[in-house]
Amino acid sequence: MIVSRALHIDAERQTNRAQPFVPSAAGEVAPGGGAHPVIPVLMGIAVAILVAVAVLHTRSSGTVAGLWGASGLAVAVWLRTSRGRRQDAMYALVLSISILIAELVVGNKPVLSLMFTAVNMLEIVTAVALARRFAPTMNISTLSGAVRFLISAALVAPIPAALISALALSQMGSHNVVEGFQTWWFGHALGIAVIGTLGLSLTPSTVARLCTPQKLIESAILLTAIVGFFYVSFSGQTKMGFVLLPLLLTVAVRLGVAATGVALLVITIMTVGSAIAGQGPYVRGLTLSEQVLMAQLLVLVGYMPTLLMASLLEERDRLADRARVGRERAEKASAAKSRLLANVAHEIKSPVAGIIGIGELWSSGGLGPTTPQQVEMAEMLVKTARQVEALSHDLLDVARAEAGSVKVVLRPTDVPGLLEDVRRACLLRAGPTAVQMDIVCESDGLIALADSQRLAQVLNNLTSNAVKYGAAGGRVILRASRADDNVKVEVIDFGPGLSVQKQGQLFEPFNRLGLERSTIEGHGVGLALAKRLIELQGGSIGVTSTPGEGATFWILIPTA
Structure with missing residues (x-):
């Protein structure tokens, strides 16, 4: 994602970009499978055309080339289609020949053409190698994948080639080192950032999503609006480039990464082209190189982050779909x-x-x-x-x-009377076990809106558990009280209590908390059933306990 100003030197100076040779282990490549033999050839032709057009335009107009597209195209196609060392070598050979031919066709001397070819190949090979190393999935539709690719392939990869090119041109007297480095680095980085990410984002799935009639109409409307607003913003001296940002954000939200990449390419071409033509909001008092630099920075800092937002949104939608399918x-x-x-x-x-x-x-x-x-x-x-x-x-x-086939019939239920029935039934079942069971009602009129049969079933279960597991305490309390608009029923034992970890597992079906081999009978079903029955009655159930101090199981049921 960066900027470049072409070096319009005489016939012997030039800036060119090419595609690299990348030695990569088989299977190390990104999506797309092995390349058909015709793909490297077509890519080589396209790269040669881009190189020749950029150089010839630079010479004829006497300006600078602010966007170098050859490197971005080469990196994207190489990463998408090459698989294994043999195909990497084929890409490197085709790209080297293509760049060298383009350099010679535009009139560069053989030595200078070889130098530019070598430097361009160094940049492309570095970009491919770094992308495979730091963004191996080549998935621009994730925030991590997009950030890793932009940093490694677009920002870092052009640096060695830019430095070598700047040093070589400074020896030829064309530019100083800083100016030559800046020209190469910004233009090539911007080309890889814009064209490279677009190429990686155009997968069969993203293209299929954009090819529906509704999305095509929406895309046409938004792109037309972008071009229209660009004309208003950049045709004069008004500083209104920011008006494109809401449109880009709309593209990112509505259409995804691939459409955002297309919109960014259109905006980049128009923005940099306007700067080269001396138009736009950043031309007053600036040299041509400074105008192009400002346009490049506008794309990089102002517009490029929308691609990251589009990646984040697509990743979120994909995770949501996976969660839905899993559910x-x-x-x-x-x-x-x-x-x-x-x-x-x-x-x-x-x-x-x-x-x-x-x-x-x-x-x-x-x-x-x-x-x-x-x-x-x-x-x-x-x-x-x-x-x-x-x-x-x-x-x-x-x-x-x-x-969902359990039917509950909610009607006013006398909670103290229900607790008394539960107490008697449990004392009969307890047999000779010496457990004191008391009922405490802390207010009058404790009438709950509940299914009395199902509520009794739950309370019987909780009380039986208190007798079985808390019998060491010798006492169980059944307490009823009012809690806002609910009746609160508590079953309190004074047994060994429960740890926080066990409390979190209590209501899981068939989980007996490690007591499977104990002499205490049970199957781990009762509490799970109790939770479901209470929820069906519009209530809630839980437990509070401290190890060594017993446990309190509580139920909240709406009052009648």
């Missing part, structure tokens, strides 16, 4: 899992019911005389089968909840 896949996988859970749970229920019936008959003597040991075994069989039955019911509920 859709996850939703399909979740739906398939829910169907599997529902089918498995349904198939379990019938045989388990048969096992429970047989076990109860066996333990009661319905199948014949039994010994005390057989009665104990039958009771163990029934107990285990009921655990499996409970698991199948939970799995069915989880599958239905995730599928």
Whole structure:
């Protein structure tokens, strides 16, 4: 992205750019696959024409060439199509011949033509090598890829060639070193920045997006507006070049990187060309070289950043599309899992019911005389089968909840009365376990808008967990209170508590927090189901805990 002023020396001085020979390992190249043999030939012809036209225009007009397009074209085509050392060598040979022919055709002496050919090839080879090293994906549609290419290929690569050219021309008495370096570096860098990025951005996908009727019409309107505003801004002495920036930003937002590259090329040609012709807002009191330099800096600093914004927007859209596709896949996988859970749970229920019936008959003597040991075994069989039955019911509920087929009927629910029912049921299940269970209601009229059956199911689950996992504390508190427009229900135990890491994993299905091999029964389904059931009722659920100080599971349900 930089600037160049041609060196209009006599017949023996000249500035030329060419394409490079890049030794690169096979497969190190960017998108586009191997080059068809005709591509290097066509590129060589185009480069030779660009070199000859630039030089002849410089001589005939007695001005400077502010944009050197040959290097940008060569770098873009080489990076897009070359694959492997053999094709790199072919590109280098074709480009060297093309540049040398152009130099000779425009009238340069053989020695000077060879020098300019070598320096141009050095620049192109350096640009290709640096781009492959620091921007290996050659993807201008990402912010990182665009920045890496612009810095390595456009800004840094022309420096060695510019320095050699400046030293050689200073020896010939054409320019001082600083002026010669500036002329070469700015013009070639701007050519690689504008034409190189445009060439890399024109991929089949970007072209396809721009070729829809709507995008073509939009592109034509915006480019026409850019040319119109440019004429208004640069045809006179008014300093209004900034009016092009909103149009460029619109192109970047609406049409993407490739269209932005086209717009930047049009603007660069018009801006630099106007400066060379002595028109535009930056001509008063400046020499020709200074006019071109100001135009080049305007493109570089004022307009080129819109390409980076276009790259950022395309990268954002691409990531958003990937996230959407990933979410859709996850939703399909979740739906398939829910169907599997529902089918498995349904198939379990019938045989388990048969096992429970047989076990109860066996333990009661319905199948014949039994010994005390057989009665104990039958009771163990029934107990285990009921655990499996409970698991199948939970799995069915989880599958239905995730599928959205659980229906909740919200009606006013007396929370203190519900807590009393839960307390009695849990004390009966706890059996001989010595756990004190208290109910604390901190205000009157605690009526929640909830599905009483589903809310009781959740509270039973939380209270059973408090008894199982917090039994070491010997006490469980069921507390109800008012919290703004909600009824807050807390299940408090005084057991070992939970670490912050475990609190974050509590509501994950089938996650028992490392207690899979403990003697405490469970399957890791209850809390995940509880969370889903509370959310279906318009509430929320969570936990607060400190290791060694017990845990408090809380529920917020809207008041009736």
